[in-house]
Amino acid sequence: xxxxxxxxxxxxxxxxxxxTTFGGQCEPLHGHNYAVSVDIEGELxxxxxxxxxxxxxxxxxxxxxxxxxxxxxxxxxxxLDVSETATEYEISFDGRRYVMPKQDVxxxxxxxxxxxxxxxxxxxRIAGELKxxxxxxxxxxxxxVEEAPGxxxxxxxxxxx
Numbered sequence: 001x002x003x004x005x006x007x008x009x010x011x012x013x014x015x016x017x018x019x020t021t022f023g024g025q026c027e028p029l030h031g032h033n034y035a036v037s038v039d040i041e042g043e044l045x046x047x048x049x050x051x052x053x054x055x056x057x058x059x060x061x062x063x064x065x066x067x068x069x070x071x072x073x074x075x076x077x078x079x080l081d082v083s084e085t086a087t088e089y090e091i092s093f094d095g096r097r098y099v100m101p102k103q104d105v106x107x108x109x110x111x112x113x114x115x116x117x118x119x120x121x122x123x124x125r126i127a128g129e130l131k132x133x134x135x136x137x138x139x140x141x142x143x144x145v146e147e148a149p150g151x152x153x154x155x156x157x158x159x160x161x
Contacts, residue, residue: 003050007039007040007053008035008037012036012064013036015069016034016071017031021093021112035146038143039141041138055133070104073091084102088100118153120143123141127141140159
């Protein structure tokens with residue numbers, strides 16, 4: 001039976017601006033102070049742990065830092081018209097137009113910047129980092145992204161690394 005560890009805390013946070021699209025509409029540009037929680041399941045290693053807490057927290061915090069104080073751009077949005085130059089992104093929706101320097105944008109391979117899709121994107125990144133660190137004992141990864149107290153999106157994936 002697999003064991004599980006949970007990683008959460010003050011270092012697993014990021015602040016970001018975004019807007020979501022839904023039903024042919026686009027909400028106003030706004031921001032959140034996001035909190036990230038991660039459950040990692042797997043068999044115990046020879047050292048009797050699923051994964052080192054310190055290493056897991058550091059790799060998740062580094063991923064959070066990449067999107068901290070950025071605009072979250074869903075690159076695969078069917079509702080947004082996105083164009084890119086060497087230095088900026090232009091995002092359009094129904095007459096609204098935003099031009100942002102690339103350095104201020106976290107361009108993610110998602111279709112909408114909902115908490116659920118952010119959790120899915122973070123889960124894929126975390127799984128890749130864990131695999132790169134040789135974590136072959138893991139079986140499941142769950143990521144939660146809280147955008148406001150009591151309001152979070154979750155994503156669970158199998159990770160036969």
